[in-house]
Every structure is written in structure tokens, then in C-alpha cells.
Amino acid sequence: MASFINRVDPHDVRPLYAQIMDEVRRGIAIGTLEPDAALPSTRQLARQLRINHLTVQQAYAELEREGLVYFRRGLGTFIVAAVLAEPQRKVLARAVARRALRDAYRHGLTSQDLREAIQAEAGRRDAVKPPPGDARRR
Amino acid sequence: MIPALPDRLTADVFAVLADGVKKRFGLVDALAGATLTVPTGAVYLLAGSNGAGKTTLLKTLIGLVRPDAGSVRVLEREPDRDAVAIRARTGFCPDDVVHFGRRLPLSGLLAYHAGHYPSWDGQYAARLSAAFGLSLLRPCHTLSRSEIRRSSLVMALAHRPPLLLLDEPLAGLDPLMRDEVLGILSDHLAQFETTLLVAAHEASELAPLVSHVGVLRAGRFLLQTPLPELRESLRRYQVQLPASWSADPLLSAQVLHRIEAERELEWTLWGDEPQFIAAFEAAGAAVRSVSRLSLDDSIRVVLRGTRPAPDA
Numbered sequence A: 001m002a003s004f005i006n007r008v009d010p011h012d013v014r015p016l017y018a019q020i021m022d023e024v025r026r027g028i029a030i031g032t033l034e035p036d037a038a039l040p041s042t043r044q045l046a047r048q049l050r051i052n053h054l055t056v057q058q059a060y061a062e063l064e065r066e067g068l069v070y071f072r073r074g075l076g077t078f079i080v081a082a083v084l085a086e087p088q089r090k091v092l093a094r095a096v097a098r099r100a101l102r103d104a105y106r107h108g109l110t111s112q113d114l115r116e117a118i119q120a121e122a123g124r125r126d127a128v129k130p131p132p133g134d135a136r137r138r
Numbered sequence B: 001m002i003p004a005l006p007d008r009l010t011a012d013v014f015a016v017l018a019d020g021v022k023k024r025f026g027l028v029d030a031l032a033g034a035t036l037t038v039p040t041g042a043v044y045l046l047a048g049s050n051g052a053g054k055t056t057l058l059k060t061l062i063g064l065v066r067p068d069a070g071s072v073r074v075l076e077r078e079p080d081r082d083a084v085a086i087r088a089r090t091g092f093c094p095d096d097v098v099h100f101g102r103r104l105p106l107s108g109l110l111a112y113h114a115g116h117y118p119s120w121d122g123q124y125a126a127r128l129s130a131a132f133g134l135s136l137l138r139p140c141h142t143l144s145r146s147e148i149r150r151s152s153l154v155m156a157l158a159h160r161p162p163l164l165l166l167d168e169p170l171a172g173l174d175p176l177m178r179d180e181v182l183g184i185l186s187d188h189l190a191q192f193e194t195t196l197l198v199a200a201h202e203a204s205e206l207a208p209l210v211s212h213v214g215v216l217r218a219g220r221f222l223l224q225t226p227l228p229e230l231r232e233s234l235r236r237y238q239v240q241l242p243a244s245w246s247a248d249p250l251l252s253a254q255v256l257h258r259i260e261a262e263r264e265l266e267w268t269l270w271g272d273e274p275q276f277i278a279a280f281e282a283a284g285a286a287v288r289s290v291s292r293l294s295l296d297d298s299i300r301v302v303l304r305g306t307r308p309a310p311d312a
Helices: A016-030 A042-049 A053-065 A085-106 A111-128 B054-061 B079-088 B106-114 B122-131 B145-157 B175-191 B227-233 B273-282 B295-305
Strands: A069-072 A076-079 B014-025 B028-039 B043-047 B069-074 B090-093 B163-167 B195-199 B212-217 B220-226 B234-240 B255-261 B264-270 B286-292
Touching (some): A016 A053, A016 A076, A053 A069, A053 A076, A085 A111, B028 B212, B043 B054, B054 B069, B054 B163, B054 B195, B069 B079, B090 B145, B122 B145, B122 B175, B145 B163, B145 B175, B212 B295, B227 B295, B255 B295
Parallel strands (some): B090 B163
Antiparallel strands (some): B014 B069, B234 B286
């Protein structure tokens, strides 16, 4: 069984269920969650993350509404086969950008400041060679 | 001015409903009109400083403390009349040490305890004891405080009651054991239909389990709310001010915590974010950021921010 998430962060700006949803998107985007891969049961994930099982249920239900997973009665929750990795990368990237922007504004920076800084930082990293995809977990 | 916070919960189905409960011990009002609703299936964190009345409130629910005034309903019964029936369907992990002075081994104590509960699951009790690192052969009078706490948790959980009342279940446990207890609790809640009312003055580790929170001070609730509503309503606003500025009364009425510097302020407000942002902007101020608070910070801010000014 693919364990797609190691921990949640109660201090994160995202509610816990949204963190679980983002980790599923990440798994799809980087290929660790393949079509028809089974997600852990609600109980397993609740126990593993020390969270309320209703939070896991909420995350899975939202993912189903978005068409990323399907339920099989008595069997569990699975990744939908037709989900494409590329759009999930975009959804994730937008969410990361929103958080970075919020942080930039908090520090009195503009989106232009942030864009320039990202380009400069990314340039330096690319010179060092980026890791291919994200095969390793955090 | 003291901000208006929701201090009551409504629920169609509830495991616990206490209304205007008062209890005086000598000269101290332990409970001064506490009104508590715990919806069925909730994980309700009862927060508050030491001496706020958390333990007394829990004890009124199972008839260990008899209130001077007010009404209490637990699992459709009244502890005044049906304390035994309520206790049979409740798992209580007390904060104080009880029944542990005996020379019998822990297994004997568990067996004695099991006799009171038809739904006691001996295998589950054994699994829990092992997970909590308890040796069943140890004589009870030699158990440490931490072992007593863990044994009390086994006794509260092993009959899979529909209602769990845990008073400071993590107090005195080392970090690894606290983590183990949290794992067991998450698993237990996912497995059995349970309402959990947990009293604790430290919220951070329990926060990911919690669905509702109540903040108690001096025997009365300052705040009772579902967690999503707390996340929505309690926020910290970092604002840049114009040269001259006067706060809209809408804003100043809802401030729980304020830090102010020249031309900049950071206020923690309870209420509707778009409305607050509009009020700041109408006064010529620029909202630089809005952030959420952790559950611990939220509780602290409520406890501090609702204190009447000393000269008031």
C-alpha cells in the first residue's frame, strides 16, 4: 500500500484535510501514486498521522468530488486511472505560489520582487543541477 | 470592551448537555453557571487554566460531584438519578489517583474493573496494556504516576464506551508514550462510535484530533465552537496605518489581543474577515497580512483577551 504522506503540520496555513489532498496531488504529479493505486484506509491514515478519522474522510470525499479518487465499497479508496499528472502539477504550483505571495506581502514585498527572487534562486539551483522529478520523499 | 464570542454550541444530537451548572467548594465557585454541549461523535477539547473547573465539570457528568444548581444530561440520562447507568457506558480517565493503593497485581485490578462492564473486551485490554508498556504482574501499589495514568486509559477504553471522559490523559507521560497514546486514540475513534470529551491545558498535541473546543475560566465558558469556525473567525491582522487614524468601533469591539507600534498594528480579532478588511481600508489603513492562529495560541488569546481591564 502506497503511504503517500508522512506527516501533517497543525501550524500550516492549510487545514489538515487540505494537506492530505495536496499530498495525494503530489503523489499523482510525481508518479508515486499510479492509476488504481490504493490509498490507506481512513483508520490506518488517522492512526498513522494521529488525526481525527473524519478529517481523512473529508479529504477523501473532496478528492472524489474532484475526480481524483474513487471508492470501492468494502475495498477502499483508489486513484482514478484517467487523472493526468500534468494538471495536478499546475494545481499544486498555483497553491505554492499563493502561499509564497502571501508571505511576500507580509514582508512588504511585491509580486515583482518575488518573481525576480525566484528566477535568481532557480538560476543558481539549475546551475547546480536540479533533482530529476521528486523521487525522494521529504 | 470585551469581544462577543460564541459561548454556546447547539447540536441536534448530543452526548452531553449541561446547563447553568454551579458548584461551590467552601468559598470557591468551581463552576459558576457552566453550559456545555458536546455533540455526539465530537472530539471536544475542554481547555482552560488550572483551577478553571475542568475536572469538577467532568465529575458532575458521571455523578461524582453533585451540582448545587443547573441541569445535566449525559447519554440521555441524568447523573442525579442514573449515575450507575451513565458510568456503565462511559470511560473515565481521572487526573487524580484512585483505587491504586491495593497490593493486587494490575491484572487483578483490570479483572475487578472488567466485572463492572458487560462490554469489556479482554483482548483489547491486553493489546492496550502492551502498547502502553504496562506489566500486568506488577502490584498496583508499586505503579508510578505515569503507569497509573496509562492503566486508567486502558480501563477507560477497553469496554469501548460510547462516551470517553479523559482528564489530562497525556500529563506526566514522556514524549514517546504521548505519541503512542495519540495513535491509540486516533485508532480507537476511527474504529468505534465514540464521543470524546478531553480536558487538557496543553492543546498542541491533541489539536489534530479535535473537532470542537470550549474554553473555561473561573467555572464559566468564554468560548465554545467547532474548530472550522475557530479557524474562520479568529485571525491576526497586520496593518499599516495612515498618519492619522481612528479605529472603527466595529473593529475595536472585537479585539482580543493588540500589539501596536508607530504606524503599524497587529490585532487579533474575532469575526468576519472581509468585513474587518473593509473597515480597515475605509479608515485609510492597509492590511498587509491576515494569519490564522494555532489552537494553543487561540486558547491563550481568548483567555487573555476576554479579561476585563483592571480599571474597568
